[in-house]
Amino acid sequence: MPRKLVLVVVDGMTPAAFERAVESGRAPGLAFLAEHGDYRKATSVFPSLTPVCLTSIATGAGPGVHHIPSLVWWHRQERRIVEYGSSFAALRAAGLSQSLVDTIFNMNERHLSKAATTVYEALEDAGLVAGAVNITCYRGRHRYLPALPGLHRAVHGPRRFFFYGLFESDRTGAPFAVRSRRAGSIDAYAAAVGRWLVTRDGFDFLTYYLSGYDFASHAAGPHGEAAERALEQTDAAIRTLLDSAGGPDQFLERYAVVLLSDHGQTPVREAARLQEPFADLVEQVVVTASNRAGQVYLQPGARIESAELAERLDGFPAVDVSLRLEGGDVVARREGADGPAEKLEHPDVAWRARSALANPNAGELLVSAAEGWELADLGGRHHAGGGSHGSLVAGDSYVPVVTVGLGTEIRRITDVAPAILAHFGVAAPESMEALARVG
Numbered sequence: 001m002p003r004k005l006v007l008v009v010v011d012g013m014t015p016a017a018f019e020r021a022v023e024s025g026r027a028p029g030l031a032f033l034a035e036h037g038d039y040r041k042a043t044s045v046f047p048s049l050t051p052v053c054l055t056s057i058a059t060g061a062g063p064g065v066h067h068i069p070s071l072v073w074w075h076r077q078e079r080r081i082v083e084y085g086s087s088f089a090a091l092r093a094a095g096l097s098q099s100l101v102d103t104i105f106n107m108n109e110r111h112l113s114k115a116a117t118t119v120y121e122a123l124e125d126a127g128l129v130a131g132a133v134n135i136t137c138y139r140g141r142h143r144y145l146p147a148l149p150g151l152h153r154a155v156h157g158p159r160r161f162f163f164y165g166l167f168e169s170d171r172t173g174a175p176f177a178v179r180s181r182r183a184g185s186i187d188a189y190a191a192a193v194g195r196w197l198v199t200r201d202g203f204d205f206l207t208y209y210l211s212g213y214d215f216a217s218h219a220a221g222p223h224g225e226a227a228e229r230a231l232e233q234t235d236a237a238i239r240t241l242l243d244s245a246g247g248p249d250q251f252l253e254r255y256a257v258v259l260l261s262d263h264g265q266t267p268v269r270e271a272a273r274l275q276e277p278f279a280d281l282v283e284q285v286v287v288t289a290s291n292r293a294g295q296v297y298l299q300p301g302a303r304i305e306s307a308e309l310a311e312r313l314d315g316f317p318a319v320d321v322s323l324r325l326e327g328g329d330v331v332a333r334r335e336g337a338d339g340p341a342e343k344l345e346h347p348d349v350a351w352r353a354r355s356a357l358a359n360p361n362a363g364e365l366l367v368s369a370a371e372g373w374e375l376a377d378l379g380g381r382h383h384a385g386g387g388s389h390g391s392l393v394a395g396d397s398y399v400p401v402v403t404v405g406l407g408t409e410i411r412r413i414t415d416v417a418p419a420i421l422a423h424f425g426v427a428a429p430e431s432m433e434a435l436a437r438v439g
């Protein structure tokens with residue numbers, strides 16, 4: 001029997017932040033894993049935004065297969081905006097109760113494609129016990145009702161399932177997660193649950209998701225002291241897990257480890273509204289934007305084509321490149337000229353562009369922001385003066401990956417799920433797009 005496995009996902013950690021933390025001695029937990037494992041960089045998906053990335057990690061598939069297109073998108077069948085939490089103002093602008101239902105229930109129960117298989121589903125179908133702590137892509141085979149009174153909709157998660165205290169497969173005594181995000185209460189909740197699970201050795205596979213670092217890096221920028229302090233807190237949550245096995249060495253005797261982030265972050269100086277260049281087309285298009293990615297959706301009966309939409313962004317300083325499909329080919333428009341996406345210098349750009357455009361929930365035109373720029377969300381919020389992500393540029397797209405005791409190399413975040421299945425000797429379903437398979 002192979003070692004059990006823990007997948008640690010640190011939201012928004014760049015390779016540079018990881019390397020600084022390990023080399024400075026400020027993150028002894030990360031340093032221990034790096035010292036005992038293999039370190040490399042991998043690429044994220046496009047848009048490099050958390051719901052898209054975490055779903056890609058958990059399903060081993062890009063957005064073209066799993067169908068989660070962005071943090072905010074236009075639901076063509078229901079003719080409404082879906083907003084997963086760009087900011088509180090954006091949630092309110094999209095309708096607070098609908099947005100919470102979309103984020104907590106619909107993302108997994110409705111929006112995530114039935115044709116995609118999660119790593120939890122694949123492992124539990126093979127008779128193993130899977131667990132998930134706080135990760136937004138959690139779909140499994142077990143039915144859960146919310147722990148809060150007044151909520152009656154069920155979701156489906158793995159056998160060990162903990163979601164911000166809202167869904168809990170077991171009573172662990174962990175403090176409620178959302179008391180004070182700024183003070184790190186969410187990762188403290190994850191750590192308390194993680195301690196409970198490792199102490200009991202209560203799983204074969206566990207996803208342990210930590211979001212505090214990304215939050216701090218948005219506010220202060222990815223290169224500042226505040227972000228480094230936040231990574232120390234993240235490291236403490238990782239050390240809690242290691243210590244729960246009796247110490248780091250004992251932890252690695254019991255578990256193989258995959259540690260990575262979902263996307264990077266880059267500094268943001270200015271913000272723009274992507275709606276502006278399309279202001280006279282309100283009856284023909286819907287524009288959605290958040291962080292460093294945006295989409296333009298053509299409405300039924302629109303008299304304008306996606307090529308004209310792309311041309312409207314010529315000279316708009318917040319936009320680096322737009323992507324669209326023409327006759328099945330991906331067309332990238334940049335600096336006023338069309339060209340093939342693979343000519344762009346961005347990491348793994350051809351596959352990322354094609355997968356994003358293959359998503360039936362994506363807009364006809366996808367927008368990747370220029371370095372230093374952010375696209376304001378539905379509530380007008382942005383992180384100018386701090387950090388953000390979502391685009392195709394290298395800083396948003398590369399993630400650090402440490403593997404301990406894993407036989408497979410991870411080059412894209414979509415390689416994680418099939419690599420974990422291979423570790424347990426479980427065949428990867430067709431929906432998983434392992435690099436080895438698609439080339």
Ligand SMILES: [Zn+2]
Nearest residue numbers: 012050214218
């Ligand atoms: Zn983020």
